[in-house]
Amino acid sequence: MKCWWMLGLAVGIAMGREEVSLDAGWRFFQGSAVGAEQAGFADGDWEVVETPHDWSIGGSFSQDAPSGGGGGWLPTGEAWYRRDLGGAREGAVWVEFDGVMAHSEVWLNGEKVGGRPYGYSSFRCDLTGKLREDANVLVVKTDTSAQPASRWYAGSGIFRHVRLMVADPLHVVPHGVWVTTPMVDEKRAQVEVQVELSQEGAEEVRAVVFDPDGKEVAAGPFSDGKVVLEVVSPRRWEVETPVLYQMKVEVLKGGAVVDEVQVPFGIRHAEFRSESGFWLNDKNLKLKGVCLHHDGGAVGAAVPLDVWRRRLGRLKDLGVNAIRTAHNPVDPGFLDVCDQMGFLVMNEAFDCWTMGKNRHDYHENFRDWWERDLAEMVRRDRNHPSVVLYSVGNEIRDTHDPERALEVLEGLVRVCHENDPTRPVTQALFRPNVTHDYDNGLADLLDVIGTNYRDAELLQAWKDQPGRKILGTEQGHERSTWLECRDHPQHAGQFLWVGIDYLGEASSWPITTFNAGLLDRTGWVQPRGWERRSWWSDAPMVKMFRRVGVTEATPPDPGYEQVEWKRRQVLFPDWNPETSEVQTVEVYAVADEVELFLNERSLGTKKVKKDFSLSWEVPFEEGQLRAVARRGGERVAVDELTTAGMAASLRLLGDGKPLAQDFESVAELEVEVVDAAGTRVPRAHPRIRWTVEGPGRLVGLDNGSVTSHESFQGSERSAFQGRGYGVVRATGPGEITVVVHAEGLEPAVVRILAE
Numbered sequence: 001m002k003c004w005w006m007l008g009l010a011v012g013i014a015m016g017r018e019e020v021s022l023d024a025g026w027r028f029f030q031g032s033a034v035g036a037e038q039a040g041f042a043d044g045d046w047e048v049v050e051t052p053h054d055w056s057i058g059g060s061f062s063q064d065a066p067s068g069g070g071g072g073w074l075p076t077g078e079a080w081y082r083r084d085l086g087g088a089r090e091g092a093v094w095v096e097f098d099g100v101m102a103h104s105e106v107w108l109n110g111e112k113v114g115g116r117p118y119g120y121s122s123f124r125c126d127l128t129g130k131l132r133e134d135a136n137v138l139v140v141k142t143d144t145s146a147q148p149a150s151r152w153y154a155g156s157g158i159f160r161h162v163r164l165m166v167a168d169p170l171h172v173v174p175h176g177v178w179v180t181t182p183m184v185d186e187k188r189a190q191v192e193v194q195v196e197l198s199q200e201g202a203e204e205v206r207a208v209v210f211d212p213d214g215k216e217v218a219a220g221p222f223s224d225g226k227v228v229l230e231v232v233s234p235r236r237w238e239v240e241t242p243v244l245y246q247m248k249v250e251v252l253k254g255g256a257v258v259d260e261v262q263v264p265f266g267i268r269h270a271e272f273r274s275e276s277g278f279w280l281n282d283k284n285l286k287l288k289g290v291c292l293h294h295d296g297g298a299v300g301a302a303v304p305l306d307v308w309r310r311r312l313g314r315l316k317d318l319g320v321n322a323i324r325t326a327h328n329p330v331d332p333g334f335l336d337v338c339d340q341m342g343f344l345v346m347n348e349a350f351d352c353w354t355m356g357k358n359r360h361d362y363h364e365n366f367r368d369w370w371e372r373d374l375a376e377m378v379r380r381d382r383n384h385p386s387v388v389l390y391s392v393g394n395e396i397r398d399t400h401d402p403e404r405a406l407e408v409l410e411g412l413v414r415v416c417h418e419n420d421p422t423r424p425v426t427q428a429l430f431r432p433n434v435t436h437d438y439d440n441g442l443a444d445l446l447d448v449i450g451t452n453y454r455d456a457e458l459l460q461a462w463k464d465q466p467g468r469k470i471l472g473t474e475q476g477h478e479r480s481t482w483l484e485c486r487d488h489p490q491h492a493g494q495f496l497w498v499g500i501d502y503l504g505e506a507s508s509w510p511i512t513t514f515n516a517g518l519l520d521r522t523g524w525v526q527p528r529g530w531e532r533r534s535w536w537s538d539a540p541m542v543k544m545f546r547r548v549g550v551t552e553a554t555p556p557d558p559g560y561e562q563v564e565w566k567r568r569q570v571l572f573p574d575w576n577p578e579t580s581e582v583q584t585v586e587v588y589a590v591a592d593e594v595e596l597f598l599n600e601r602s603l604g605t606k607k608v609k610k611d612f613s614l615s616w617e618v619p620f621e622e623g624q625l626r627a628v629a630r631r632g633g634e635r636v637a638v639d640e641l642t643t644a645g646m647a648a649s650l651r652l653l654g655d656g657k658p659l660a661q662d663f664e665s666v667a668e669l670e671v672e673v674v675d676a677a678g679t680r681v682p683r684a685h686p687r688i689r690w691t692v693e694g695p696g697r698l699v700g701l702d703n704g705s706v707t708s709h710e711s712f713q714g715s716e717r718s719a720f721q722g723r724g725y726g727v728v729r730a731t732g733p734g735e736i737t738v739v740v741h742a743e744g745l746e747p748a749v750v751r752i753l754a755e
Contacts, residue, residue: 017259018166022083022095022138023051023663026158030055030079037107039137043082051162052663054101054155055079056144057300057700058713061512066147069506070358071154072513076144079157085136085164092167092198093127096174098160098332100142101301102149107139117365119144119154120294120328121373122380124174127164146360151351152293152514153503155301160331161663168258170251171198175379177249177261180422184269184281189234191218191267193227195249203252210246211235217245236281237266237385239321242342244385266339266385272424272448272469274462277492278388280344286486287344287493288536289322290315290518291474293502294330297521298700298712298727300503305333305664307727310655311523312341315499318518318529319536324473324495327351327394327428329377333664338386346426346473346495347381348391349374353408355397374415382420389423390416391473395430395452402440409445426450428473433457438464448492455484455491462490477516477528482535483611496532501706513706520704522725523668527571527586534588535611540636542594542629545571547584547615574682575641580620587614591629591636599623644722645675647684649746652738658753659696659730666699667752671724671740680722686742688724689716693739695732695754701725730754 027046035041059075067076085108097104101119105112109132114125144156165174176196183190193207209218209229218229235243244264251259271279278285296303296311312323322344325334329349338345350370356363374392381387392412398405409427416425424447429437432451437443438461450473451458462470472494475481485494501517513521518529525533530543549570577583587594595605596616606614608629618625622643629637651672659665673684692698700712703720710717717724719742728738736752 022162052302054300054302056156072503088131237268289495290499298702652748696736699727
């Protein structure tokens with residue numbers, strides 16, 4: 001029997017229990033391995049790896065790859081992992097997987113103990129009473145052979161963390177602690193908490209709240225299965241100041257603490273209103289969001305949190321305040337980072353229901369697994385202050401059969417509300433006017449109506465029923481869509497497709513990547529990112545580009561015919577045109593005015609109109625182009641483009657932070673090909689060789705090119721537009737020396753301290 005207590009928050013690190021990382025010491029084999037689930041199987045010649053581990057990212061691109069362009073032309077297939085668990089342990093024992101791609105099966109000593117078809121779902125396998133006294137072998141089979149299975153690169157293998165949990169038979173069950181803050185203002189906050197125990201018999205369950213400085217600010221025991229704690233003068237979780245508190249929960253029996261957990265949480269109130277959009281605490285915020293897939297470029301689907309911190313930090317600098325986790329449950333560590341950095345998250349579960357978009361995608365497992373997968377996601381993530389709503393689907397094709405879609409959606413909304421009634425549920429509707437979603441009752445099953453691209457229809461649906469709450473769940477980068485969102489207070493916000501370039505969803509060979517991000521795969525801010533920065537942030541800035549051409553964009557799907565598929569600008573951040581013709585210079589600015597100079601000669605001053613760009617027609621002349629932005633007559637920002645000469649050397653840049661010796665900590669290095677004066681040479685593409693000396697190793701290399709087929713896992717990679725990128729991890733304490741070389745160029749060196 002499971003027993004509920006009122007207390008608070010999500011289960012985190014437990015001091016009264018044992019948590020053992022199982023990330024190290026796996027033996028790995030890619031391919032079929034008959035009998036490998038048995039404890040005595042000979043695996044001595046298998047590769048030794050650590051998890052998180054994505055084996056597909058190390059493979060070669062192939063036009064014949066079964067995954068096709070959707071999977072980025074990278075390999076898929078069957079793979080096996082085996083590791084020793086040591087001897088028996090007393091009490092309750094289980095193993096936790098944050099995600100295994102895909103169709104996993106798990107064995108202990110040859111006995112099957114669990115698995116999960118959906119690679120993005122976290123799951124557990126109960127090992128209580130199954131461990132032998134002397135030695136135990138845990139085996140995991142993964143299989144991504146059935147293709148095509150995804151519209152984007154999914155990865156393969158145990159691509160998230162694994163841990164062994166040991167606890168007293170009387171313990172807090174996984175995801176069994178939950179906090180709500182039903183009343184929050186500047187003076188006080190109520191913190192109401194529930195905890196689910198594995199069995200009855202607890203003499204007392206008590207809670208202590210610590211503020212961000214570690215000071216105890218509230219505590220209390222349960223009475224009648226409930227406790228409501230009060231925090232005086234709370235420091236509220238905000239986008240600008242994402243303050244986190246700590247909750248300690250203790251379970252006592254026989255006068256002793258038999259289980260103890262500590263978890264972070266945020267004190268905040270979030271809601272959507274029909275007339276005025278989204279509110280966080282007492283602030284009306286427009287959601288300025290981006291959609292993100294889960295890959296990390298060079299590191300594939302096994303992404304260190306430092307990679308996300310750098311990427312999200314750059315997005316935040318551009319004015320982004322919200323993330324849509326497209327279109328699947330994410331690594332729980334990603335949500336930790338969003339909590340810490342102050343992002344608002346639309347937490348999405350599925351890309352399809354019973355009707356698939358690929359031959360072998362989740363629709364094959366939806367009917368049997370949707371309820372377990374959705375409940376797991378909601379229970380796991382419901383204590384993250386960053387999560388402000390759940391999405392149960394993206395462009396779901398079941399809506400062509402309204403009777404079926406209504407039945408499925410009712411179940412999805414029910415499961416969300418049963419496990420977390422405090423957060424609204426949405427769905428990214430697909431062509432809602434065509435399938436009559438606004439009229440047949442489907443849209444109104446949602447707490448917040450989300451629609452992809454069709455803003456005019458969404459706003460009309462609100463006008464038809466003004467009590468509806470509306471949100472643009474996916475949008476293009478066009479100015480008109482932003483202005484429509486900006487100028488309608490009932491419109492809660494928009495999520496751009498996409499925030500960062502991602503592997504897969506490639507239209508045709510040789511393209512490997514969907515290239516529409518504010519950032520490219522390496523985290524470099526693309527021109528459209530700076531344009532968005534000029535719309536979404538009030539901080540002064542100026543950035544300029546050469547507009548050298550246009551390209552015709554074609555709708556990839558009939559469902560997108562109302563997007564402004566028009567001739568798009570091609571922008572370059574350099575002053576090295578291929579011809580000496582007159583150049584169009586595009587300028588994005590947050591200022592009152594911008595003056596443009598060519599070799600110290602003024603080309604005129606132009607007034608800045610909010611959320612619009614400026615442009616000049618400039619006869620090309622070698623030298624320096626400089627844009628000066630002013631506000632109130634004072635210079636507030638400057639940008640310069642200088643004609644580059646011949647490539648002379650490499651420049652290697654890092655952030656200088658020391659590295660911890662764990663999976664999440666990495667150094668991300670940027671290399672540039674520069675001339676004698678230090679100007680990046682945009683058309684230099686030398687092959688760059690990376691060497692690492694000392695206690696470190698290369699994790700991945702990239703250059704951001706969407707057509708390059710060079711390996712992410714080698715020690716050499718060509719520059720693209722004069723740039724390259726490398727990821728280094730520490731393997732021990734000491735000084736790591738990274739050197740980059742290219743034929744005919746001066747090398748560059750960076751030294752990194754590993755603690």
